[in-house]
Amino acid sequence: MKNHWMKAKWIGLITVLMVFLSGCGKNHLSALRPAGEVGQEQFNLMILSIIIMLLVVVVVTVLFTIAVAKNRRSKKGEDFKPKDVATNHTLEIIWTSIPIILLIILAVPTVYLVFKQADTSASVTEEGEVNPEENVINVRAYQYWWEFEYPTEQVVTSQEMVVPTDERVYFNLMGVDVKHSFWVPATGGKLDTNIDGINSFYLVFDEDSAQESDRLFYGKCAELCGPSHALMDFKVQALPAEEYDQWLADMQAVEEPVQASSEDAQAGEEIFADSCMGCHATTPTGSGAMGPNLTNFADRELIAGYLEHNEENLQEWIRDPESLKPGNKMTGAYELNDEEIEAVSAYLMELSVEEGSGDVEALEESRQANTSEDEGSEGEEESSENDEEEGN
């Protein structure tokens, strides 16, 4: 009999563990599957706090269950007169001091990590310029899309961010219209994109975890920002450092928009120039545009940040963006008939950046050059941003 019990207990325990392990969520998405230094540190802190807190929960529950079970009136009888106890100083001291000790155990790593993870000093040079030695990405959040600017390389893209693995990547975050929050759960916690100023932090994307996640991490907006807040997703493509450099070089090599090849696409290119160009750029420059940069649109994984990347969805999106992302700013900005929409989508599907077209050495040179040129240009950039905001 006892054996059966033991067996049942073990099976129960294993089931619980299985549920727990499978309960860690998806590789590319879950805070419980940390994919980099920052996420790992935060995960460790979570585990420490969970252990301490489970201890508290268990102690309280056990004491409490005993108290309730032992002191039922049905057991003690109607006539039992409980003894009134005013207090007990020893007990009071014990249950005041033990929590204090537990909290100190938690507070020390908390304070240490707060300061460690806020240290972004490496991302700027002593003169206050972007440090060309480090990976720095400027993130601008719009209702309901993301722009990613690589200031050193002067490359702009949107919706899908490319980052190098196993290196710190520094982010400068800003909201353009309302407050959003930048969150890639697998690699670390979030930071708000305020409209009042720039927030900076860093994340690390592990090569191993990137491989497990097919090199794509999910990013989300974590601050309510309007009707389509739930759909304001983005993707993070984590590449080994060399491939990352190659990608940047390829992007840099795009000086002219990709020329349409098919007949449909050529028609689409013209329509695009008339109706879409005002907001959407097709060269990787010009941060702070009205709409997402589309230079490498055909290479992306998703349409509108969350739909499968195919022509059908693209046409649906151009036809009626409101039905797919309520409250977006594209609705009503143009008038296209079905034929025109097909043409434009054919054109967009050709907007691909050829892999290996760029020269990595030239990229390195430009990194050096940009920084020496850039001195003192920070102020200019700021003011141009302000102009655009006022324009909105």
Add this chain to the structure above:
Amino acid sequence: MAQTSTQKKGVGSVIWEYLTTVDHKKIAILYLIAGGFFFALGGIEAMLIRIQLAVPNNDFLSAGLYNEMITMHGTTMIFLAAMPLLFAFMNAVVPLQIGARDLAFPFLNSMGVWLFILGGIFLNLSWFMGGAPDAGWTSYASLSIDSPGHGVNFYALGLQITGAGTLMTGINFATTIITMRAPGMTYMRMPLFTWTTFVAAILIVFAFPPLTIGVFLLMFDRMFGSNFFIVEAGGNTIIWEHLFWIFGHPEVYILILPAFGIFSEIFSVFARKRLFGYSAMVFATVLIGFFGFMVWAHHMFTVGLGPTANAIFAVATMAIAVPTGIKIFNWIATIWGGSIEFTTPMLYAIAFIPSFVMGGVTGIMQAAAPADYQYHDSYFIVAHFHYVIVGGVVFGLLAGLHYYWPIMFNTMLNEVLGKITFVLFVFGFHLTFLIQHFLGLWGMPRRVFTFLDGQGYNAANMISTIGAFFMAAGVIILLINIVMTLVKNERVGTDPWGDGRTLEWSLPLPAPYYNFAQVPLVRGLDAYWIEKKQGDGKIIPAESVGDFHMPNNSIIPLIMSLGLFIASFGALYFADGKDWAIDAVSGLDAKPWALPVLVIGLGITFVSMGVRSWKDDLGYYVTKEEIEKDLEELERGAK
């Protein structure tokens, strides 16, 4: 004029009585009815939210409507349900507990309830007048300025009106507890519910002004062309977050402390044992209230306040766990060695301990700021605050409803139905919210109107929705219980639970409109219990029978509140179509009648204030003869 309850009255005169009443017992019933109504409304909103989130890519609610739903659910539950329901019990019980004949400012009390009711109605009229607010119950400034239409105007004006009422009620209770305690009722003899009400009232006095200021700034930005939160014009949106949370965090304690008080009473009564560590409990309550003001920025760890601020607020937040722990352990020590009777209120109190501890420990987990960067604005947070607010406050309200029902209505709620509600509600609650911790850790942000398939969120969301239906079923059975009890109307006598320890249970039911024929003499903690054990179970009077003063009823509080209600419609539409207005309303048709409405409404309020100020209302005296007659009748009834 007050009348004895034995006289039959017409429906009209009953309504008039309630519209004009300044009696705390009747105002308690007004709070209970209105708060209960808004609780049901917020509950329906919650159900719609859960239905929308039951399956991925659902289109039961549209994105915009969903945001209105979450905003109204949060705002309604906090401002229009939880707080007023607590006020109902405070009003019904605190004056009786301290041996007072009413609150210090009965007129103000009436004003408070009408401001709350009209503010709540105003806020909810938004559903029928172009859309409810949709910027979240926190209404962060950049989004609330951006939000088109009048939704956020309803939020700002509605909260301003109810907030004024709450502030008055806070002042009223603080004053009452300081000045109106019966002889012998020293501070350290006050029942715990009175203590927690006292601390909560003081928190209200300090916490509501920041909210009032924040909402005023929002009002002026949205309706009168100012630029407090408009960044292009030099404003700053982070200020709103600070003001909101300087109010918002103490607000959590304004809600939970009175619930703690109710539980303290219940544990002691149904374990037939005096509260363990009374002084430690009082000390912990005060400490929680004090710390509550120093931790607001833990709601803002991801705003980018910098590591110094984050570290300080992280450690300060952790400190709150200590007094809360003291309370939990003292409750356990209270029932330890007691004789526990499992009545419905006691069941809620028992369920409260593990549920609230769960919510408390996740709170401490969030105090570890770097880990909170992950939890923040995810479903983990949703799970956490529902564990605290449902597992703490709502359990407290349900416990209080069953426990104090005889004091308010002189009948007892059905225990069997009460226990069925308890099982359904508590089971449903854990089913709904436990799994949400994991959803958050798996990367699901909060306030999303839908989620995509293939992210591993489907099963957990379905479980959560099923849990919500159990909670709804529990509430429906509670309503049936209430209706049945009211229809049956089986009256109970003094001390219906049999183990009452504090003064409110010593009164005959229904309590006379003046509460105490003679002000009681309090000989120690648990005054009634002492008399039961050491005396004849009768409270010793502190004065001989004599005339005493009572306030007159008045319709002015309602009219004064109505003026503000009317003025709000003027303010609401004032900026429409004006060229200085924010984009959200500048494109709408101009409403030339808005200004006159605003002026007329404010005029009504100011005129009624004038009437109140210059027209003497001295109240009346209850005569010695009347009291002697009542006492005699009581004596005869007892025999």
